[in-house]
Amino acid sequence: MKKIYLDHAATTPVNKKVLDEMMPYFSQKFGNPSSIHQFGQEAMEAVDKARQQVADFLGCSTSEIIFTSGATESNNMTIKGIINEVKSQKSKVKSHIITSSVEHPCILNSCKTAEKEGTEVSYLKVDKDGIIDLEDIKKTIRENTILISILYANNEVGTIEPIAEIGEMLKKINLEREKKRLPKIYFHTDAVQAVNYLDCNVDNLGVDLLSLSGHKIYGPKGVGVLYVRQGTKIKSIQDGGEQENNFRAGTHNVPGIVGLGKAISLIPVETRHCLVSTTGNKTEKIKKLRDYFIGEVLKSIPNSQLNGSKEFRLPHNINMSFKGIEGESLLMMLDANGIAVSTGSACSSASLKPSHVLTAMKIPPEIAHASIRFTLGKNTTKEDLDFVLKVLVEKIRRLREISGM
Ligand SMILES: Cc1ncc(COP(=O)(O)O)c(C=O)c1O
Missing domain, CATH: 3.40.640.10 (Type I PLP-dependent aspartate aminotransferase-like (Major domain))
Incomplete structure (x- = not known):
């Protein structure tokens, strides 16, 4: 796999x-x-x-x-x-x-x-x-x-x-x-x-x-x-x-x-001379992949949302919530398909409390619990993201069926 x-x-x-x-x-x-x-x-x-x-x-x-x-x-x-x-x-x-x-x-x-x-x-x-x-x-x-x-x-x-x-x-x-x-x-x-x-x-x-x-x-x-x-x-x-x-x-x-x-x-x-992002270099490439993935997810999965700023955002970070699912269940399903993601930070993802960051941003607990963080790296490709998208759509549909949504 x-x-x-x-x-x-x-x-x-x-x-x-x-x-x-x-x-x-x-x-x-x-x-x-x-x-x-x-x-x-x-x-x-x-x-x-x-x-x-x-x-x-x-x-x-x-x-x-x-x-x-x-x-x-x-x-x-x-x-x-x-x-x-x-x-x-x-x-x-x-x-x-x-x-x-x-x-x-x-x-x-x-x-x-x-x-x-x-x-x-x-x-x-x-x-x-x-x-x-x-x-x-x-x-x-x-x-x-x-x-x-x-x-x-x-x-x-x-x-x-x-x-x-x-x-x-x-x-x-x-x-x-x-x-x-x-x-x-x-x-x-x-x-x-x-x-x-x-x-x-x-x-x-x-x-x-x-x-x-x-x-x-x-x-x-x-x-x-x-x-x-x-x-x-x-x-x-x-x-x-x-x-x-x-x-x-x-x-x-x-x-x-x-x-x-x-x-x-x-x-x-x-990278060292820019305060928000850079253009025409590796940062720009990863940012394009990030925005492509966010756009495709919002288009393909109803009741999904991006958490955090669109403008002032790290070029590799995608944090999204999918109404009606549990982040942990989705994480396990993705992991079973060879895809490693996170719910909140690595250090706090073992806790059952909703993320303190999403809570501080006034995101309701049920939406905070439905969040997943994808962070891209220098070797991430569009093909990787297309595969993840396909699995994501399928697993969210399945989880929503189970929860009766
Ligand atoms: C923002 C931030 N601060 C501190 C740390 C802790 O770093 P380290 O793993 O080197 O102790 C992390 C790691 O997750 C982090 O993301």
């Missing part, structure tokens, strides 16, 4: 060029970068090269790159690290942070923990497309606000948030705050889903911190990055050795770091 993988937002296969680059660092060049001898130095050179590749991509200095075990760790580091730094100054004022209601669970749950430990957290609402309102952010800022964390592109519905606009607005707000001697508000973005397709130059975005992950960009799992702008006051959350400038203790995952560096260096240059 032919297998069609349409779950690239959950993870991507490792690119052959990436794998080739990683291989020597498992057994031939296996040194620990913290060792002084030649084995160690050879490994450290590889880590340094990867650091340069990431810095080139983000448009920052190598000293601002922290390698982590993935974006979950980078996001935890951000929320906990910024709060802990303020706590360490023994300030009597409670800190306040702002995030959105559509973040990945690793941000939302870090915020919940912070709340239990006394930090005030505001969760911004989104509109029906999942987009945050700048005025809302402005109104939510308080004197004790120390951090705003907003994801760049949503992992479930692919909605792109106005990160550069928020960055621009915050620059002005921070200038005013400086005059009043109020604490600087740091700006973090979880860019995990954006890296393949959107400009991630940290100065263009105006961010102080940015998280990304290896396995979403045709690199390995278990490795990520936290970009921390020079001068950002943040406390380490892990005790141990002196790796990563004393900020992130733990032996470097050398093959993983090498792989992440290579994977990021392979992202087409034109």
Whole structure:
């Protein structure tokens, strides 16, 4: 049976060029970068090269790159690290942070923990497309606000948030705050889903911190990055050795770091200079496939709808609801036909609760439960999508018959 993988937002296969680059660092060049001898130095050179590749991509200095075990760790580091730094100054004022209601669970749950430990957290609402309102952010800022964390592109519905606009607005707000001697508000973005397709130059975005992950960009799992702008006051959350400038203790995952560096260096240059989408390149090709599939599904399947923004949407994301069916049942049927898709995010799809993202977009629970996410990849073809469409039409008809719709 032919297998069609349409779950690239959950993870991507490792690119052959990436794998080739990683291989020597498992057994031939296996040194620990913290060792002084030649084995160690050879490994450290590889880590340094990867650091340069990431810095080139983000448009920052190598000293601002922290390698982590993935974006979950980078996001935890951000929320906990910024709060802990303020706590360490023994300030009597409670800190306040702002995030959105559509973040990945690793941000939302870090915020919940912070709340239990006394930090005030505001969760911004989104509109029906999942987009945050700048005025809302402005109104939510308080004197004790120390951090705003907003994801760049949503992992479930692919909605792109106005990160550069928020960055621009915050620059002005921070200038005013400086005059009043109020604490600087740091700006973090979880860019995990954006890296393949959107400009991630940290100065263009105006961010102080940015998280990304290896396995979403045709690199390995278990490795990520936290970009921390020079001068950002943040406390380490892990005790141990002196790796990563004393900020992130733990032996470097050398093959993983090498792989992440290579994977990021392979992202087409034109992607790096556009804020929403690119034309005449690979991004455009995948976007055309996305729009073709959405159009065909809406035409062929009555009572179907697209969730998320049409305009501000990642080029590979299709999130649709099919009235009268259960997303999980459809997922199983598609899987039995060799088609891999997802309901909501990979991390929360085991839960029976409707997606928090669709709920925040005011999509009724029965429509949220009837949603499926298809995320295309660089090898997805029109033939793949035509086959998926055929199976989809047939299985939805069958499921609707069973439910008596
Ligand atoms: C938006 C977003 N943030 C964070 C993560 C977590 O990344 P990692 O798997 O590297 O911990 C994911 C992965 O699904 C994601 O999509």
